[in-house]
Amino acid sequence: MTLxxxxxKRGITLTGLSVELQGKPILDNVDxxxxxxxIIALLGPSGCGKTTMLRAIAGLQRPxxxxxxxxxxxxxxxxxxxxxxxxxxxxxxxxxHMTVAENILFGLKMHGVAPAERQGILEATLSMLELGSLRxxxxxxxxxxxQQRVAIARSIATQPSVLLLDEPLSALDKKLxxxxxNELRNLLKKVGMTAIIVxxxxxxxxxxxxxxxxxxxxxxxxxxxxxxxxxxPNCRFVADFVxxxxxxxxxxxxxxxxxxxxxxxRDRSLKARAAAIAPSQDDVIVAVRPEAIRPVVNATPIDRExxxxxxxxxxxxxxLGIITNLRFQDDEGRELLVIRSGxxxxxxxxxxxxxxxxxxxxxxxxxxxxxx
Amino acid sequence: xSRSFQFSFLQAxxxxxxxxMALPNLIVLAISFNREATLAFPPSGLSFAWxxxxxxxxxxxxxxxxxxxLATVSSAISLALGxxxxxxxxxxxxxxRQAVNVFVxxxxxxxxxxxxxxxxLWANAVSTISNxxxxxxxxxxxxxxxxxxxxxxxxxxxxPNLENAAMLLGARPFQAxxxxxxxxxxxxxxxxxxxxxxxSFHNFTATMFLIGSRPxxxxxxxxxxxxxxxxxxxxxxxxxxxxGILAVYxxxxxxxxxxxxx
Amino acid sequence: xxxxxxxxxxxAPALLLISTLLMGLxxxxxxxxxxxxxxxxxxxxxxxxxxxNESYRHFFTYSLWLAAVSTFVALxxxxxxxxxxxxxxxxxxxxxIFAGLLAMFLSDYxxxxxxxxxxxxxxxxxxxLAMGLGLADSPLRLMYNEFGVLVGLVSGILPYMILSLNGVxxxxxxxxxxxxxxxxxxxxxxxxxxxxxxxxxxxIAGTMLSFLLSLNSFVTPMLLGGGRVDMIAVLIxxxxxxxxxxxxxxAAAGVLFLISGAVxxxxxxxxxxYQKRFQR
Numbered sequence: 001m002t003l004x005x006x007x008x009k010r011g012i013t014l015t016g017l018s019v020e021l022q023g024k025p026i027l028d029n030v031d032x033x034x035x036x037x038x039i040i041a042l043l044g045p046s047g048c049g050k051t052t053m054l055r056a057i058a059g060l061q062r063p064x065x066x067x068x069x070x071x072x073x074x075x076x077x078x079x080x081x082x083x084x085x086x087x088x089x090x091x092x093x094x095x096x097h098m099t100v101a102e103n104i105l106f107g108l109k110m111h112g113v114a115p116a117e118r119q120g121i122l123e124a125t126l127s128m129l130e131l132g133s134l135r136x137x138x139x140x141x142x143x144x145x146x147q148q149r150v151a152i153a154r155s156i157a158t159q160p161s162v163l164l165l166d167e168p169l170s171a172l173d174k175k176l177x178x179x180x181x182n183e184l185r186n187l188l189k190k191v192g193m194t195a196i197i198v199x200x201x202x203x204x205x206x207x208x209x210x211x212x213x214x215x216x217x218x219x220x221x222x223x224x225x226x227x228x229x230x231x232x233p234n235c236r237f238v239a240d241f242v243x244x245x246x247x248x249x250x251x252x253x254x255x256x257x258x259x260x261x262x263x264x265x266r267d268r269s270l271k272a273r274a275a276a277i278a279p280s281q282d283d284v285i286v287a288v289r290p291e292a293i294r295p296v297v298n299a300t301p302i303d304r305e306x307x308x309x310x311x312x313x314x315x316x317x318x319x320l321g322i323i324t325n326l327r328f329q330d331d332e333g334r335e336l337l338v339i340r341s342g343x344x345x346x347x348x349x350x351x352x353x354x355x356x357x358x359x360x361x362x363x364x365x366x367x368x369x370x371x372x
Numbered sequence: 373x374s375r376s377f378q379f380s381f382l383q384a385x386x387x388x389x390x391x392x393m394a395l396p397n398l399i400v401l402a403i404s405f406n407r408e409a410t411l412a413f414p415p416s417g418l419s420f421a422w423x424x425x426x427x428x429x430x431x432x433x434x435x436x437x438x439x440x441x442l443a444t445v446s447s448a449i450s451l452a453l454g455x456x457x458x459x460x461x462x463x464x465x466x467x468x469r470q471a472v473n474v475f476v477x478x479x480x481x482x483x484x485x486x487x488x489x490x491x492x493l494w495a496n497a498v499s500t501i502s503n504x505x506x507x508x509x510x511x512x513x514x515x516x517x518x519x520x521x522x523x524x525x526x527x528x529x530x531x532p533n534l535e536n537a538a539m540l541l542g543a544r545p546f547q548a549x550x551x552x553x554x555x556x557x558x559x560x561x562x563x564x565x566x567x568x569x570x571x572s573f574h575n576f577t578a579t580m581f582l583i584g585s586r587p588x589x590x591x592x593x594x595x596x597x598x599x600x601x602x603x604x605x606x607x608x609x610x611x612x613x614x615x616g617i618l619a620v621y622x623x624x625x626x627x628x629x630x631x632x633x634x
Numbered sequence: 635x636x637x638x639x640x641x642x643x644x645x646a647p648a649l650l651l652i653s654t655l656l657m658g659l660x661x662x663x664x665x666x667x668x669x670x671x672x673x674x675x676x677x678x679x680x681x682x683x684x685x686x687n688e689s690y691r692h693f694f695t696y697s698l699w700l701a702a703v704s705t706f707v708a709l710x711x712x713x714x715x716x717x718x719x720x721x722x723x724x725x726x727x728x729x730x731i732f733a734g735l736l737a738m739f740l741s742d743y744x745x746x747x748x749x750x751x752x753x754x755x756x757x758x759x760x761x762x763l764a765m766g767l768g769l770a771d772s773p774l775r776l777m778y779n780e781f782g783v784l785v786g787l788v789s790g791i792l793p794y795m796i797l798s799l800n801g802v803x804x805x806x807x808x809x810x811x812x813x814x815x816x817x818x819x820x821x822x823x824x825x826x827x828x829x830x831x832x833x834x835x836x837x838i839a840g841t842m843l844s845f846l847l848s849l850n851s852f853v854t855p856m857l858l859g860g861g862r863v864d865m866i867a868v869l870i871x872x873x874x875x876x877x878x879x880x881x882x883x884x885a886a887a888g889v890l891f892l893i894s895g896a897v898x899x900x901x902x903x904x905x906x907x908y909q910k911r912f913q914r
Contacts, residue, residue, distance in 0.1 A: 060536050080539040087540045093533040097555045106551075107541030158541060386718040389711045390731065393738050393792055396749025399759060403752055411752055414762075449651075457648035464641035472645050475652055482655065483850040483894050485867040486887045489874050490658030493884070497661055513655050516648065574742045577852040577867065581875065590744045597748050597857065606752075609745040613737075620737045 007193045009036035010071030010161040012057065017066035019052050019218075026052045028218035029066070036071075039188055039195045041209035043202060043241065049218040050198045054164045057196065059083050071161055081110070086155030090167040092147045094139035100150050101126070101135040107158040121157055129153045129187075144172045145180060152184075156191060163188070165197040169204055181207040202242050206230075214238045230289075235367055239287060246293070246336045249369075250286040259361065262286055265332060270308045272364040285367040290339040292363035295326065295355040307358045312336055314351050328357060397613060404606035411601060422607035429604060435592030439573050441504070442588060446511035447519075447568035451561070453512070454519035459549075461520070462527040463535075476520050479513045487513065488581030495582065503584035510582060514575055515568040522567065526560030527553075563626035570619050659891075665884035680885035693869040694889065700780070700865065701848035704787035708795040708844050709837065711788070716799035717829075720806075739793040747786055747857040754782055754858070778860035786854035791844040798843060802836025803829075838905040845901075846894055866890050 012034040019027040027049045034040050042050035055061035057068055059080035068075040075083060095103050104125055108118045126132045129149045139147055148168060155163060168184065169177045185208045188195050199205050205212045206226035213223040214237070222229060222238045233239035236247070253269065254261035262270045262284065270286055288308075295314070296302075302309050312328035315335075326338040326349065336357060349355065407417030426432055454476075460466070461473055479487065487510070495506040530553070538548035554561070576590045583591055589612075596605050667676040684690045719731045738746075753759045754776040764770040776782055806829065814824045852867035861868060866886065874883030 058536075058540055060540075080536070081542050081544055083540070084542075085540060087537065089533045089537060091531055091533055093531055093537040095534060095538075095552060106538070106543075110538075110542030110547065154537075154541070382714055382718050382722065385714045389715050389792070390734065392711075393789060394734065395753060395759075396746050396789065397738075397741065399752045400745065400749045411755065411757070453648040453651055456644035460641040460644035464644075466638075466641040469641070472649065476645070476648055478652055479655060481895070481898060482659070483846070483867075483887075483890055485850055485852060485870045486659070486662065486891045486894075487655065489870060489883060489887045490655060490662050492658075492874065493661035493665060493880070494654060494658035497657070509651070509654055512651055516651060520648070570740050574740070576744055577850075580852070580871065590742055593742075593748070594744050594853070594857070597744070597751070605745070605748055609742070609748060612742050612745060616737055616741050619740060620733055623736075624733065 007156075007159055007191050008071070008161055009192060010194055011036045011038075012162060012194060012196070013067075013069040014053075014057075015067045015069070017053070017056060017068065018064050019049070019056055019061055020064045021052075025218050027056065027063070030218070030220055032213065032220065032223070034194060034196065037192050037194055038211065039185070039197065039209045041205035041212045042196060042198045042215055043200070043205040043212050044215035045200060045241075048215040050215050051166055052218075053215075054087070054166055054196060054198050057162070058085050058087050058164055084158065084160050085162050085164060086158065086160035087164040088148070088151045088155050088166065088168050090170060092139075092151040092171070094147060094150055094154070096139055099136050099138055100131060100142075100153075103139070103150060103154050104157050107154065111158055125153045125157045128191075145176050148172065148180065152187070156193070161194070163193050163195040165195065167198055167200070169199070169201070177204070184208055206242070212242075214241055231365070233287075233365065233367065236285065236287075239365070239367065244290050244337055244339070245287050245365075246290060248286040248334070250284050250366075252282050252284065260366075262366075268310070270310075270364060271305075271361045272366050273362060281368060283369050285369055287365040287367060288359050288363055289365075290325075290337040292359045293336070293338045293357050294340075294359065295328070295338060295349060295357055298354055298356050300356060302356065302358055306361060308361055308364060309356050309358045310336070311354055312357055313354050314349055317349070317351065328355070397609075400606045400609045401613070403603050404610045406603045406606070409602040411603060411606070422603040423611070425602075425604045426608045426611065429596070431587060431592040431595065432589065432608060435587050435589035438504075438586045439589040442507055442511050443569045443572040446508050446515055446572050447565055449508070449512050450515040450519045450568055451565060454516050454564075455523055455561070458520050458523035458527060462524055463532065477517045480517045484575075484577040485581075488578035491578070492581045503582060504586070507579065507582050507588075510578055511572040511575060514578065515571050518571060519564050519568055522560060522564040523557070526557040526564075530556055559626040563623050566619050566622050566626070570616070662884045662887050662891075665880050666888045668881040668884075680881050681889070683882065684885055684889060690869070690886075693864045693866050693886075694893075696864045697849055697866045698893075700783060700787060700863075701845050704784055704791060704848045705795075705841055705844045707784070707788050708791045709841060712792055712795035712799055712840070713837075716796045716803055720800055720803040735793050735796060739797065743790060743853055744857070746789065747853055750782075750786055750789060750858060751777065754785065777858050778862060780863065782858040783855055783863045783865075786858040787848045787851055790851065790854060791847050794847060795840045795844045798840030799833065799836050801839075802833050806832055834908055835905050838901050838908070842898060842901040845897060849894065849897075850890070 012032070014030055014032040017027055017030045017032075018025065030049075030053065032040075042053060044050050052061055056063050057070075057075075059075065059078060063076065070083070070085070095106065098106065101122060104122055105118055108121060113121070126135055129152060131146070131149055131153055134142065134146060134150070139150065142150065148171070151168075165184075169180055172180060181204055188208075197205070197208055209226075211223060211225055212229055214221045214229060216237050222234045224232075226242075229238055229242045233242065233245075236245075239245040248262075248264040248270070250262040250264045250270065252260055253263040259271045259273055262272060264270055264286060272286065298311065310330055312330040314326060315329050316325075316327035318325040318327075322341070324340050326340060328336040328338060330336060338357060402415055403411060404422055405418050405420070406415035406422070407419040408415075457472070457476055461469065461476075482490070491506055491510045491513075495501050495503075534552050534556070535545075535548045538552045539545065543551065574590060575588075576594070579588055580591060587595065589608075593605055593608055666680055667678070669677045669679050684694075715731075719728050723731065751758070755761070756773045758776070760776060761770070761773045764774060765772075776785075810828055810832070811824050814828045815821075819827065850867055851865060852871060855861070855863045855865040855868050859865070859868075867890075870883050870886045870890065872883075873879045873886060
């Protein structure tokens with residue numbers, strides 16, 4: 001298939017971007033550097049400012065401070081209709097009085113593209129998104145997945161420098177959503193355009209984006225690849241938003257070149273890799289992912305240099321098919337969640353019994369306490 | 373058993389009240405075909421003479437002309453003023469927005485007699501203004517709040533991101549308005565137009581204060597009722613009822629009746 | 635800069651139009667402070683006149699009385715209709731009633747009063763029936779009096795009342811009644827304890843609208859009262875137009891405006907307070 005669509009890859013730089021609405025800060029001094037051709041996900045709960053950031057980049061929301069630069073060009077004073085930024089709205093915002101083809105042609109007409117050329121681009125877009133058979137249908141007649149494809153087709157037909165997607169999958173049901181994640185990523189990579197996708201669904205963010213920015217209260221809490229966020233979250237908010245986590249309040253009691261010793265109360269201690277902590281901090285949060293933990297019979301010999309271990313009583317078990325959630329309580333009353341594969345019945349566990357919960361020292365995560 | 377009694381009692385009451393409301397119109401309809409020149413019921417025989425007489429009565433002809441002029445001009449002006457105002461109220465957040473909203477609705481809170489005397493005194497003060505012009509302004513004032521309210525309701529029912537999407541696809545604000553907004557609220561605008569025309573056409577009390585030598589149709593009918601005693605007005609009423617039913621039908625098609633009153 | 639001025643540009647023409655009304659209203663105020671016989675100084679003599687002269691005062695008290703009675707009757711008659719069409723009627727019936735109401739709502743007020751004359755007049759429908767059935771020997775006097783005006787007022791405001799009531803009844807959550815029934819309440823208790831209290835905002839709105847329409851009514855007292863029933867609008871029209879006494883007419887209009895404003899304020903406050911009790 002030959003595409004008559006070509007995209008100039010452009011980077012985006014946000015510097016000190018702030019938006020206030022009715023005196024309330026919605027975006028608070030955000031800096032963000034997006035590389036040309038990169039897919040970034042803005043992940044966060046509702047009200048964290050992610051949609052506002054998208055609207056500011058599109059020019060639908062005027063920033064109170066800061067700069068938006070797209071492809072080296074300052075955008076702050078450029079009207080939305082001159083920005084050449086594509087956007088897929090959460091509601092898709094398809095023009096209900098226009099057919100699929102008319103929706104796609106709208107932007108081309110507005111940009112003054114010659115009729116002959118318009119037709120070529122229309123055909124290319126329709127075939128790229130497999131919409132050929134729906135060209136004369138009105139949006140109300142389409143399924144959610146089809147509407148989403150039309151919305152994408154409409155926004156890329158004008159060959160924008162950047163594509164913004166606001167919760168593009170939220171209107172679809174679970175099964176379709178899982179299929180569309182891959183399709184969306186493949187499509188974005190195929191056309192190679194810079195894209196920002198807003199979502200509150202961590203799986204969606206991790207599956208589609210090259211890098212994910214986790215947002216909280218108008219700020220970017222952490223930005224990185226899925227692996228970075230998952231294995232090295234820099235705060236509890238990020239750790240909780242991307243997966244589940246077990247926590248201990250800890251204090252550094254000793255350091256060596258390779259590892260640090262951590263006191264977690266009642267003379268119990270854990271170890272972590274020295275690289276996991278900045279040297280000056282003493283009070284830390286010690287964290288471990290539930291799926292890194294393995295419950296073993298209490299008397300099992302353990303390599304103390306490679307594994308941490310905590311004794312705890314099994315207090316609950318939830319079989320969820322693919323996985324099983326195991327709830328433990330240690331001697332201090334802390335609840336610990338352990339997730340095992342649904343097929344893992346090597347160890348028969350009995351409720352009320354005490355087990356040793358072990359995990360590799362490499363999987364021990366250290367974070368600054370919430371106060372800092 | 374007591375349930376079915378309650379049910380039928382409520383039903384009887386409902387239809388009684390509805391009959392009470394409809395009866396004047398039904399009587400008028402019956403009397404308009406009366407053969408004799410009296411308003412007595414039941415009619416003594418069938419005749420279409422009074423319908424002919426409607427068109428032969430000079431004051432009705434003048435009234436119809438004047439009412440049509442007022443209704444068309446004032447609703448056109450009200451739409452021209454009301455649509456932009458509604459757009460500002462719905463699509464923009466600006467200082468004084470609430471005040472503007474209240475201000476535009478203000479004529480609804482002024483009693484009609486007060487509005488009548490106010491515009492009479494205003495016209496006296498301006499002095500160079502013609503009677504009909506003052507009436508046009510008065511009718512605009514009466515109709516504008518309804519137009520704004522209907523257009524606001526229609527705009528609020530529309531996804532604002534449709535306009536945003538159009539702009540991100542390169543449409544200027546006015547292009548987005550004419551290519552996206554207008555087609556989508558078009559029926560609502562038509563409905564608002566019919567409503568405005570009806571409101572203007574039927575206005576009586578405030579209009580009475582500003583009537584010069586040319587009465588509007590309701591004023592002409594009023595004067596006829598006060599002086600004459602034959603079924604011509606009944607025939608006129610029937611014709612106006614037919615027009616009213618047409619208006620209701622159009623509004624049902626374009627805006628939906630329930631949306632109009634709620 | 636342009637974007638910030640945009641909304642003001644859009645509303646400016648409408649505000650310009652409304653300002654003519656404000657100028658008119660201030661003229662009314664100005665005229666109402668004029669003395670009687672050509673004196674230039676502002677005076678309260680017109681208001682004093684309205685307050686002390688028994689026959690002028692009667693226009694106000696009697697209008698308020700007629701408005702109250704007609705509103706009450708319209709509420710009693712209108713509620714069953716609004717309730718029936720929303721709760722009991724089939725969708726088809728509902729649509730029909732709704733269209734009928736709207737036709738009524740939009741039909742010409744003068745011509746509706748004309749229809750009532752045909753019913754209530756000396757040789758009207760009611761008298762024909764009463765005499766034909768031997769219930770009366772001579773024609774009953776049904777109009778050019780209080781009764782006629784009341785019938786006219788009720789007939790005029792009923793559509794507004796029903797549509798206001800219908801608005802709240804339509805928004806009622808029907809599951810509340812079902813829940814009450816499951817908790818063991820008989821139908822009349824459900825109505826009194828659940829349905830009616832939730833309708834109060836609509837009752838207040840309908841009452842306000844109807845009361846104001848009756849209070850300001852002009853056509854009804856002129857046609858069904860024969861100009862002999864004292865209502866404020868008639869006084870204002872007579873003074874301002876027929877007697878060319880603009881100062882007194884303006885003062886009466888000023889008082890009517892004040893009364894209307896007070897009614898609006900009072901009933902909206904009442905409605906707000908009622909709803910605030912159980913709203914967040």
